[in-house]
Amino acid sequence: MSDSIILGIESSCDDTSAAVLKGNKILSNIAANQEIHKEYGGVVPELASRAHQQNIIPVVDKAFSKANIQQKDISAIGFTRGPGLLGSLLVGTSFAKSLAMSLSVPLIEVNHLQAHILAHFIEDANPKAPNFPFLCLTVSGGHTMIVLVKDYFDMEIIGKTIDDAxxxxxxxxxxxxxxxxxxxxxxDKLSKNGNENSFKFNKPKLDHFNYSFSGIKTSVLYFIQKEVRKNPDFIKENIDDLCASVQKTIVEILMDKLEKAAIDLNIKEIAIAGGVSANSGLREAIQKNSERLGWNIYIPKFEYTTDNAAMIAMVAKLKFDRGEFADLSISATARYDIEEGFKKDIKTL
Structure with missing residues (x-):
């Protein structure tokens, strides 16, 4: 294990994050959130990129300060190349390239989804890291997939959503x-006070290990419209039970396919990653399955589930050890195909 010091930068969506990693140990992991998007009910790309421009220098400065290191101490800079919002990615990419050039240190590009999975190898992410091969259920706001992880840079998507994440x-x-x-x-919070069996919603019937979540969204919409016509206060009076029932359904959809994949491939090393892996219902479900099916499970610390620069730094460290550096002409890409990224990495061995 090298004692390299890596600065990681993450700016794929609406969180500006910077982290410093020494070896496999995180020295700092700083993030600035963008509250403005609540007003619009979702992330507004133009506002996100502007906020990144405002946040990135203070966030990186704080990461250095908390890690108690200076810029001259870092060995390389890792950054999120994609996938994500192009405007947001451009801010992080441009900053990383400029800083790498000024410090004369290597630049390392990172696939955001790959980073979610490999966050499990950060020193304090789990009591111990997963053993290869393992299955990783990667679930977030933009992606839902089951990935067969054969090695750090040898991964295969065996199932993914065909519509919504x-x-x-x-x-x-x-x-x-x-x-x-x-x-x-x-x-998740409201569901803790509700009865998860109060309402039933549709679950899709898909072949193999693929997911679909558009059906439950439509099922809930039609159900609510019907009930609100009868009682305008239906949502307010039943919000806890509604949340609990929805969460149970989504978690069951996720776990059914993961269980099928684990049995079909005869793999008992099971991990979860991505923002939705912070969901308490999903964590409880995977814990129950581990006891029932004899799985060895890997559930990352909360701070490594949402978009964060620690996971970017972890992948950058692994690439640094392999001598995989990016050219300064590299550009951000909103649709960084995860499988192409993996294959590209494999070919450079």
């Missing part, structure tokens, strides 16, 4: 309920 479904259903954005954490 799980986090997107939480947010859209929350909007139907009149909840603030992002609705996922609010639904």
């Amino acid at each position: 799980a986090g997107e479904a939480f947010d859209k259903i929350g909007k139907i309920f009149g909840l603030d954005y992002p609705a996922g954490p609010i639904i």
